[in-house]
Amino acid sequence: MNTDIYPSKPAKSIPAPSMLQSKRLLNLISKTIIFIILVGAAVLFLLPLVWMISTSLKPKDQIFAYPLIWIPSPPQWLNYVKALNNPSFKFLLFLQNSLYYAVTSTIGVVISCALVAYGFARLRWWGRDFWFIITLSTMMIPYPVTLIPQFLIFKDIGWVGTFYPLIVPNFLGVPFFIFLLRQFFLTIPMDLSDAARIDGANELGIFWHIILPLTRPALITVALFTFLATWNDFLGPLIFLNDGKKYTLAVGLAAFRGQYRTQWDLMMAAATVVTAPIVVLFFFAQRAFIQGITLTGMKG
Amino acid sequence: MAITSNVQMQSSIKRRRWQMPSRNAWKRNLTGYLFFSPWLLGMLLFNIIPIILAIYYSLTEYTVLQSPRWIGLGNYREMFMVDELFWKALYNTIYFAVFSVPLSLMLALILAMLLNSRVPGQSFFRATFFLPSIVPAVAASVVWAWILHPEYGLVNDMLAKVGIPGPPWLTSEVWSKPAFILMSLWGIGPTAIIFLAGLQDIPQHLYEAAEIDGANVWQRIRNVTLPLLTPTIFFNLVIGMIGAFQVFTQAYIVSAGGPLWSTLFYVLYLYNQGFQYFKMGYASALAIVLFVIILVLTVIVQLTSRRWVYYEGVQPQ
Structure with a gap:
């Protein structure tokens, strides 16, 4: 996909430089916010799989633990064998x-x-x-x-x-x-x-x-x-x-x-x-x- | 009229072609049917004959051990007038479909719009959102049964962190269906990708024109994006509804229909009747009703779509 970010088109009117700048800033801010939301969503989508793998390696006493333990220590590879x-x-x-x-x-x-x-x-x-x-x-x-x-x-x-x-x-x-x-x-x-x-x-x-x-x-x-x-x-x-x-x-x-x-x-x-x-x-x-x-x- | 004569001419040409009684035509038909023959067989054996048989079985009492005994509309009468579980299953399924489908479409659309805003890493995000949908349903169900654990589950832990006391999810009659809706949202990735493709098809100049006219972001979404995306939304609505009515694996694995039959979904009930109690006649009647429901749903959505679906440059047929 090679869509231009700024498609070349004849300018309809030339905005004042300060307006252009503030618009660019606004654009940057909104893109940053969108990016952060997307990262958050990606984490949410991946969490169940990460949690699955994490639990699969836990010793018995860390499965039912509060607060939750994310990184099993030591990882129980034996669970897979079992x-x-x-x-x-x-x-x-x-x-x-x-x-x-x-x-x-x-x-x-x-x-x-x-x-x-x-x-x-x-x-x-x-x-x-x-x-x-x-x-x-x-x-x-x-x-x-x-x-x-x-x-x-x-x-x-x-x-x-x-x-x-x-x-x-x-x-x-x-x-x-x-x-x-x-x-x-x-x-x-x-x-x-x-x-x-x-x-x-x-x-x-x-x-x-x-x-x-x-x-x-x-x-x-x-x-x-x-x-x-x-x-x-x-x-x-x-x-x-x-x-x-x-x-x-x-x-x-x-x-x-x-x-x-x-x-x-x-x-x-x-x-x-x-x-x-x-x-x-x-x-x-x-x-x-x-x-x-x-x-x-x-x-x- | 010039147009009519043209059409007549075309159809007469067509007719002449089809009527050609030469050896050539015979050979052509033979070749055509040879290519078609696998599906002709498949269609008859696995679609048309089973449907006819299902209609017949639905009018019988059939327990596999004995041969089918004709009881007319007895199964349907029992289903509609006596069997409370049938209504329960129907209610559960409609509840699930009515919440899960629109919610999935909305969230998928939002995701697609965010993805479409040219931030870095688009292909990474796309792959990430897609990934859960290819996880085998049985594995996903097992994982979600654990994630939704009332005390040690991930969801309630996260809720607790923001100060919300987590509901008992799958162990409660009230919260079990919302739990299934939540699970279904994990699989919205493909829908979002279909929406994203739809969004990318919208010509950029429309947005620019709207912007020049002074439309803000919300107005652009409302007046450009949504109207142009309605064919895609419509397609996903139909597919989503049909899919929601057939939810089975999750219910079978996660809750087996419980607690108190609050997650007894339609196909699970059909399965139970047919393959747990071996009431093949009754299960066939359930199958026929499911078929009619899906048919009616599709027709309704098709008919109403004429009012709200916008096909660019094409009159809706």
Whole structure:
């Protein structure tokens, strides 16, 4: 962003120097105040996370202490060992499950949504506009509404307790992302496809070699948000993964809380390790995340 | 009329194209449907058929162990006329939505305006405000359960520092819902970023013109910023409402609906009926009512938006 701080424009009237000066001073003061408010807000936003980490390292007697203790002394790294080696919080297994769910879903969503969006944006076929309107209206169906029939269907085919009910739907498209990618595919000039067709390329080739490389930012956005949504998903895994060996980190943490309700040091250690991977991802892909938000108007 | 004939011509061209009964068209349709086929399947299997099934189940008594037994509108009758918990859950959810959504939008807008005032470190602040929204909901809930601890929690400690006696939050029937509203405010970062993008789209010359006309800061916000931002505000209002009606994870983890069902939110109640008591028929009826509520909300907001949403250069459709 390279917006000029003082955009060059013809001066309408030349103010007296003293007025200009006082205006500049006023500007400086107001900016300082705004900056201080922003710093305050940033501290408020970060405090819960700092408090989480702080508590996760506290010895037992400093957890319930008054006044509050911010810096645990000495830091109890053993809390993490206790939380991660706990028989009811199998961190490595849950991590593996979370990764499996998130990565396969991300691949599925990107592939399926790109294919379907390509059909809607770049091909003409009978019934296309009708199906597109239906697709838009399915975006309004909340997940809890279809949850029970889905559960009963998956129970009948013996998929409850496996990852299939969570992953397979993702390979068949997500309406919001289909819509988003369609909008992007539409911005690419049709001449590009026509030229390739004249050269003898088939649709799959055009899709793969021309359209996908040109819409990489949109595809990355879809991938990031899918990863985030599946990593943080709770309701789906809670219902379909009723076997402790299949728990994701989110469900595992919930179960852990059920048992160690008041052991705040262990709870916070577990919460920290569940949060950490996503925060690391955020630091690496920060720009893409924030661009994605403004691109889609979607919340994290 | 020139315009009409033009339209007619266009539509006749279109019709001719669509009716082309050649092998070429057949192939084109096949290709189109091949690309569409994953979602055609997904839409039918995971959206349309489940909705139809949900309507059917909602008219039955179905406990998983026995096959569904038709009871007509019995579930709905029980829900509306007998079940006090249904009304409680509905009330709790509306309470939460009515306070949390407007409050979140207001604070997010203020944050965005502050961010937009060209102070140093904008990208740092943006990232910081965004961060809480990506914390997994389960982890965030666990952390907030601790932060809101009446005696050793962070919030009450800070309140005590400014001389306000902290409320008992999650252990009180009165304060538990405000606690959830407070929690929801932690996640306003993305909304603020959407607003910020909207603010940056407002042409600078409008502010300059307003300034020349002698408008002060408040008048500029009132007459330039807000009208031009209404599409963004409107979008976030709809999304926020739909989201607020589906709050589940926090309620499940933090309070399990208590105390005295004061945080029994709608989807939590649906979950309890379906997956704790295995009353699939009744839970389906709850699901259908939720669907109708969200549909009605969306339509209401859409309809009224015509009166107050300003789309620059475009007539509202």
